[in-house]
Amino acid sequence: MADPLGGLDLRIDPWGIEQGGEVTIDAEAVDGDAHEVDLDVEVEAASWAALRPVAGVLPESVCFVDGVRRIDLRVMRVVRDSLGIARVGYGGFGSFAVGAVEVLGDPRKASFHSEEVGRCLVVGGGDEVPDVVLSEGALSVIYLGEASEQNEPTTPQVRLHRRMRLAEERFGRALADALPMGQRLVVMDGPLSFEDKVKGLAVGAVKRLHELYVPREKQVVLEALGPGERTPMFHIGGRYPRYSWFLRLSATGPHEPPWSGLMRMEVHDAIGREASKRLADLTASALPVFAPSRAADPRAPQNLLPIGALEMHLRRALGDATLLRRQLESLVRSRRAEERRG
């Protein structure tokens, strides 16, 4: 019988996934490099104030793109050198799914557009990693092998996250390019990292405001934004040059920090300032209706309704976590047992 693990000496991380060093990956910290911020893009920095755009007409199709990921099983690879001394490679079987919700037509109707699921086995330490096929009854999935030079306990999550982001990007770009300019707006969850300009329109919606970009003295403008209003656009330089603006999804409650209810949006600067401005106006007036109520979602209002529903939908698409973990565990165990007998 062919070895389903392709000769890998894998051990199951005894601490499981929940307890294991599951370090939150900062999902939004994509672009770690230094950046220059230019406030004088739309209005002069000196006259920065809240703008209330006239409600624009949304394109026929608005797509919200998002992805989810999950480590199905944490493993460790054991490699022995010529002296028999063991070296450990941190690894994990992971699954991710990306998909979109499309809001279409008049009256508006939101529906799940499509989704795709990917799985990978990431192992740190640099040695080659084969693909692993899990085939049991009706279940048949492939974990694509991926070797990483890095070898940290967080390596599997980081790599899985990167794969998901790449898939999201591809997915979003395909959606944006599928229809002629102006007929579809794609809202990506998280910052934009498109490496090149796209034909269609895509904006990134950044939920978590860990980096405000605007100087301290302008932050009062952010606080003063009312629902449906936005800040003037500013330009962020660096590896992914883009235009950005803040908008308010819902009023801040008296018990909430001053920046709650805000969301930062960004577009690739290649689409031009005028096009960006139209998008800024459009998003400021159109996105607040998609904000969930605080009662319904702990991540309200930034976790937009279509995105929240999409995440649930995509988690289902990942398949049952317990089932996959069991199957993977028994695969590793049976392999080890065979080796002992042999």
Next chain:
Amino acid sequence: MAYEAMEDLSGEESVGVVLGSQDATPLECWVAVRAGSDLMLDDLVAIESADAQNRPVRFYGVVDQVRKRYEGTQFDSDAFRVKEGTLPAEVSYAGHVRVTRVEPEVFFPPTPGDEVRVVRGLAYEKALFFDEMEKKVPIGLTRSGQKVFADLEFLDGKRGAHASVSGISGVATKTSYATFLLYSLFRSGVLGVQTANTKAVVFNVKGEDLLWLDKPSNRLSPEDRQRWDRVGLPVGPFPSVGFYAPAKKGVSVPMPDTGERQDGVSAYVWTLKEFAREGLLRFAVSDAEDTRAQLSFVAERVASYLESAAKMDPDPGPGLTIEGTRVANFDELVEVIDARLPSIMAGQSMSGGTLDAFKRRMRFAAGRMGHLVRADHDGCRDARINWERHQVTVVDLHRLHASAQTFVVGALLKRLMDREHGGPLTFVVLDELNKYAPRSGWSPIQDIILDIAERGRSLGVSLFGAQQTASEVERRVVANAALRIVGRLDAAEAERGEYGFLTRAARDRATILKPGTMIVSQPQIPTPMLVTFPRPGWATRRSEVALASRPDPFAGID
């Protein structure tokens, strides 16, 4: 266990697959309905499955619940967000299937993902076991217009008999359905050569609904006619009906005491001789609740006394001679019994109070039903109900006092049960069964009805009983009915144990049934079925009688 080739169902509409988020069992499962398809209550479906060896197994079933919901929403208020188009959600459309039959009979569950088809034609017949019924009686249509049958063998006594119809009054469906069944039995040809021999006795308890069975209705729309056509029965009234009404009080010639229906109605009385010979006194003494054991004992004694008097009577006439005294009417009979009661009861330690109570009961009876037992006119001899003369005999009771009604029903049923070696198959339609065979309380004819329920099957008597509430009818009477039918039920009544044959969904539906729709449970089909039946082809009141059949008062006038 035979794995035979099964007929191809690929032509039938596939509506979805067995879903896997709820248990599928050999007896029930849920079906996920595909977008663009519809699945309705009462649809009949076939589920195509296979066993572990991949041999085909087919489940047949009936849909008894369907539901839709938003899938993936958490809050009720999400419905508004979905409606506004800000929240995506999928509509989950599912139906619950109650399995009626598995082919071959292997009881393992269908597999999630198995194809589900709504069936017609042969598969439909199989789903409901119609292919196994040798003699099929049409008993209505499904809501989609397909014929529903019952097996004659469960009505004619071969394997079972009796039907029980329950439902609240006022919607007039109970008797309509009972007469529809009767019509179907007689006109569908299912009785074959026995059609001419088979008879029915219909008691008209309330109103005059059943006094127009022989007249075509003028209320039939073309759609109604179409429905008759679909059931496979000719539209029209009953072809052979005899009507009997009680003789009028205080008139010496026995004249039928009727309301609007005048023509073709005969009067009925019992002669004193018959009354004595058949021991009918038992049915005349009613409302004996208080001292009932003793009173009925007295009634028994007096009845047998009269029986022997009738035997020894040298006069062959309708009157009765009791120890030399000639008696010609009920009042005289009461006088004679009054006078002889101490000697009849001699030797029994019976208190004077009980005897007085009996005498009082006899006087009450004289006032209420005395006019039905007489021998004071020559016509009395011929005023006997003869159910052999017509296929259907309607006996009108609606103008009689309740105790006289009881007497007439009891006397006739006794005559039916006393036939030598049974007799030709006779159907009896009786409404208000709860009055005649109550679960609590007492009725003088309770025993005879119970006797019909338990032995009628072998004596050729099949009872179509109707009542508002089956819970108020003697348990064994209802339990012996092969065909159990409910019309609209009161919500509280629908929850009672007597309707255990109904599924949860059927109970709920019984509370909202419209006239013309019934739920029928029969021995061969493991689930109750909802059937509709066409509007009667006969009139149910004078104004419905089609003109052509009314005598034209202007005939001959230009």
